[in-house]
Amino acid sequence: MVLLMMTFGGWVNCSPEGSLMLLILCVQMLTVAAHPQCLDFKPPFQPSEPLTFCTTYSSFGCCDAPRDAAIARKYRHILSYFHHSGIAVCAQYVRQLLCQQCSPFAAHLYDAEDANTPVRQVPGLCAGYCAEYWKRCRSTLSLLTGDPRHTELEADQARFCGLLELRDPDYCYPAVLASRRLNARLGAVRADPRRGCLQLCLREVANQLRNPVAMVHAGDGTRRFFVAEQLGLVWAYLPNGSRLARPFLNLTEAVLTSPWLGDERGFLGLAFHPAHRRNGKVYVYYSIFARQAERIRISEFQLLPGNINALDPTSERVVLEVVEPASNHNGGQLLFGRDGYLYIFTGDGGRAGDPFGRFGNAQNKSSLLGKVLRVDVNHNDNGPPYRVPLDNPFVGERWARPEVYAYGVRNMWRCSVDRGDPVTGAGAGRLFCGDVGQNKFEEVDIVRRGGNYGWRAREGFSCYDKKLCTNSSLNDILPIFAYPHKLGRSVTGGYIYRGCEMPNLNGLYIFGDYMSGRLMALKEDNASGEWHYHEICMGRGQVCNFPKLINSYYPYIISFAEDEAGELYFMSSGNPSAYVAAGTVYKLIDPSRRGGILFLFKASTAGEMSL
Ligand SMILES: *[C@@H]1O[C@H](CO)[C@@H](O)[C@H](O)[C@H]1NC(C)=O
Ligand SMILES: *[C@@H]1O[C@H](CO)[C@@H](O)[C@H](O)[C@H]1NC(C)=O
Ligand SMILES: *[C@@H]1O[C@H](CO)[C@@H](O)[C@H](O)[C@H]1NC(C)=O
Numbered sequence: 001m002v003l004l005m006m007t008f009g010g011w012v013n014c015s016p017e018g019s020l021m022l023l024i025l026c027v028q029m030l031t032v033a034a035h036p037q038c039l040d041f042k043p044p045f046q047p048s049e050p051l052t053f054c055t056t057y058s059s060f061g062c063c064d065a066p067r068d069a070a071i072a073r074k075y076r077h078i079l080s081y082f083h084h085s086g087i088a089v090c091a092q093y094v095r096q097l098l099c100q101q102c103s104p105f106a107a108h109l110y111d112a113e114d115a116n117t118p119v120r121q122v123p124g125l126c127a128g129y130c131a132e133y134w135k136r137c138r139s140t141l142s143l144l145t146g147d148p149r150h151t152e153l154e155a156d157q158a159r160f161c162g163l164l165e166l167r168d169p170d171y172c173y174p175a176v177l178a179s180r181r182l183n184a185r186l187g188a189v190r191a192d193p194r195r196g197c198l199q200l201c202l203r204e205v206a207n208q209l210r211n212p213v214a215m216v217h218a219g220d221g222t223r224r225f226f227v228a229e230q231l232g233l234v235w236a237y238l239p240n241g242s243r244l245a246r247p248f249l250n251l252t253e254a255v256l257t258s259p260w261l262g263d264e265r266g267f268l269g270l271a272f273h274p275a276h277r278r279n280g281k282v283y284v285y286y287s288i289f290a291r292q293a294e295r296i297r298i299s300e301f302q303l304l305p306g307n308i309n310a311l312d313p314t315s316e317r318v319v320l321e322v323v324e325p326a327s328n329h330n331g332g333q334l335l336f337g338r339d340g341y342l343y344i345f346t347g348d349g350g351r352a353g354d355p356f357g358r359f360g361n362a363q364n365k366s367s368l369l370g371k372v373l374r375v376d377v378n379h380n381d382n383g384p385p386y387r388v389p390l391d392n393p394f395v396g397e398r399w400a401r402p403e404v405y406a407y408g409v410r411n412m413w414r415c416s417v418d419r420g421d422p423v424t425g426a427g428a429g430r431l432f433c434g435d436v437g438q439n440k441f442e443e444v445d446i447v448r449r450g451g452n453y454g455w456r457a458r459e460g461f462s463c464y465d466k467k468l469c470t471n472s473s474l475n476d477i478l479p480i481f482a483y484p485h486k487l488g489r490s491v492t493g494g495y496i497y498r499g500c501e502m503p504n505l506n507g508l509y510i511f512g513d514y515m516s517g518r519l520m521a522l523k524e525d526n527a528s529g530e531w532h533y534h535e536i537c538m539g540r541g542q543v544c545n546f547p548k549l550i551n552s553y554y555p556y557i558i559s560f561a562e563d564e565a566g567e568l569y570f571m572s573s574g575n576p577s578a579y580v581a582a583g584t585v586y587k588l589i590d591p592s593r594r595g596g597i598l599f600l601f602k603a604s605t606a607g608e609m610s611l
């Protein structure tokens with residue numbers, strides 16, 4: 001057997017040929033901060049003309065030239081209240097504070113992410129910076145906010161800085177600019193050695209990918225796998241790891257995305273029809289701009305006649321389109337359940353706190369947003385592209401869209417179907433999802449027919465909208481696990497391991513966090529039905545010291561995957577821009593599976609000898 005690690009072309013910044021040490025150094029040098037977002041919940045961008053006032057944000061931020069000019073006018077207006085001595089001391093504070101609306105983290109700095117609090121007029125400040133600001137220039141606050149009541153706060157430093165404090169210290173100004181915790185790190189998430197953790201190793205399977213959002217197989221026995229990049233390309237890989245030169249699908253022309261970090265739009269998911277071998281059908285989920293609106297589109301494609309490695313670009317049939325009121329929270333998972341139906345996982349439509357309509361989209365069964373949808377795309381060659389299965393839970397309910405299978409979803413990012421225990425079959429068909437949280441908790445859910453997953457009434461186990469949360473008709477299903485933002489800020493749902501090579505992992509739900517780079521596992525207590533948390537860490541010392549095994553990975557965990565045999569993979573990037581080829585696919589390897597390691601070792605020795 002030939003080992004799967006392949007490299008395609010040379011690396012631009014970092015060479016994989018070098019030692020692991022070099023790889024670590026390279027990645028630590030990338031100072032990419034996580035989850036930037038503007039006040040309008042769009043991704044930051046590069047202004048078409050350089051900014052003349054907020055010059056710090058000329059190459060990447062949230063302001064264009066007119067906005068920059070407006071900020072400069074406000075700055076001059078505020079300074080007109082001061083004498084020369086005051087200007088000398090305070091000009092830089094006024095400028096820094098005004099310009100934070102151009103920061104790529106503006107949504108965090110101004111607390112726009114927290115719908116329970118009004119958007120701030122002044123960015124959230126770190127305690128040390130605020131103390132200095134209060135000491136030297138506190139009288140500028142009421143001018144910055146335009147609220148004369150703020151002059152009353154000037155006498156009291158604690159109240160003054162209390163007002164300006166951001167509850168999330170990672171995002172306060174100026175720490176957000178330099179935060180090590182937010183910046184890229186490689187395999188830095190180490191368990192406390194006294195507590196122990198599940199040590200795993202990795203094998204690199206593919207690299208040089210631009211935000212690999214999904215990897216799927218065709219289920220047709222060919223053992224090929226297909227990796228989708230956010231900008232709209234799908235690549236076919238042969239079982240020996242070689243990538244075919246021609247893309248399986250190229251939708252780059254139609255897909256709406258941008259190179260800017262934090263853009264949640266793009267090509268987001270794909271699924272092969274369970275009878276793909278017979279009908280050649282594949283379903284895709286992507287963002288478009290059409291008819292004056294941003295939308296998500298779910299489409300069906302078919303193979304080119306006589307070619308199993310390319311879809312026919314002219315075969316597209318739109319299954320469903322949904323208007324997205326904001327640029328964030330576009331959902332993106334597509335999968336087929338064991339019932340043969342297509343499941344579509346939409347986001348709540350975006351902004352923060354699911355603000356649309358009277359109680360948001362997710363709790364509104366008339367809206368397709370914030371939902372798990374279930375449609376029947378079988379036997380659709382004549383007639384409409386999908387039908388509603390008659391046993392969908394809300395069929396016949398007035399006002400409810402019949403496609404809805406489950407609701408109360410914020411932005412499920414990555415879901416999977418449990419194959420079931422290889423011996424007993426227990427657990428088969430369960431649908432696991434990670435649902436990304438708002439301000440406090442990330443959650444993992446098992447999706448059931450007709451279930452309400454709580455959002456925006458609830459986030460994790462806690463109440464988010466108190467009024468909705470205490471309504472006895474909410475009747476929501478709680479997550480099987482939720483974790484606070486200390487551990488991570490954006491869950492990436494994974495899979496239950498059911499493969500053959502790593503029997504110790506059987507039954508573990510393995511998932512991760514996009515922002516903290518943490519890999520995690522949940523194990524079900526069969527007696528109580530509760531799920532218990534297990535930390536995953538990379539094997540230390542000699543544990544992964546075998547040819548082709550590594551014990552480090554890029555930190556932005558974008559997605560998980562399984563191959564036809566049920567072995568697990570994940571995809572992560574060192575620079576999560578849809579246009580930067582810094583994404584890698586890793587296979588999870590249990591080092592305690594000695595037989596496997598020995599096998600690997602022998603195979604690689606043989607491979608080297610044959611060269
Ligand atoms: C993988 O298989 C394909 C087709 O059989 C072959 O063309 C290619 O050279 C192989 N790649 C490697 C690295 O062996
Ligand atoms: C994808 O299509 C675009 C536009 O049709 C084209 O410019 C680009 O080269 C294609 N990419 C690949 C990898 O084939
Ligand atoms: C529910 O969503 C539908 C479709 O978007 C909308 O027309 C309706 O006003 C919403 N209902 C409430 C109560 O917000």
Ligand SMILES: *[C@@H]1O[C@H](CO)[C@@H](O)[C@H](O)[C@H]1NC(C)=O
Pocket residue numbers: 467471472473474
């Ligand atoms: C509770 O929820 C139901 C159904 O959504 C709604 O009709 C009712 O008005 C709510 N009650 C309160 C007190 O908000």
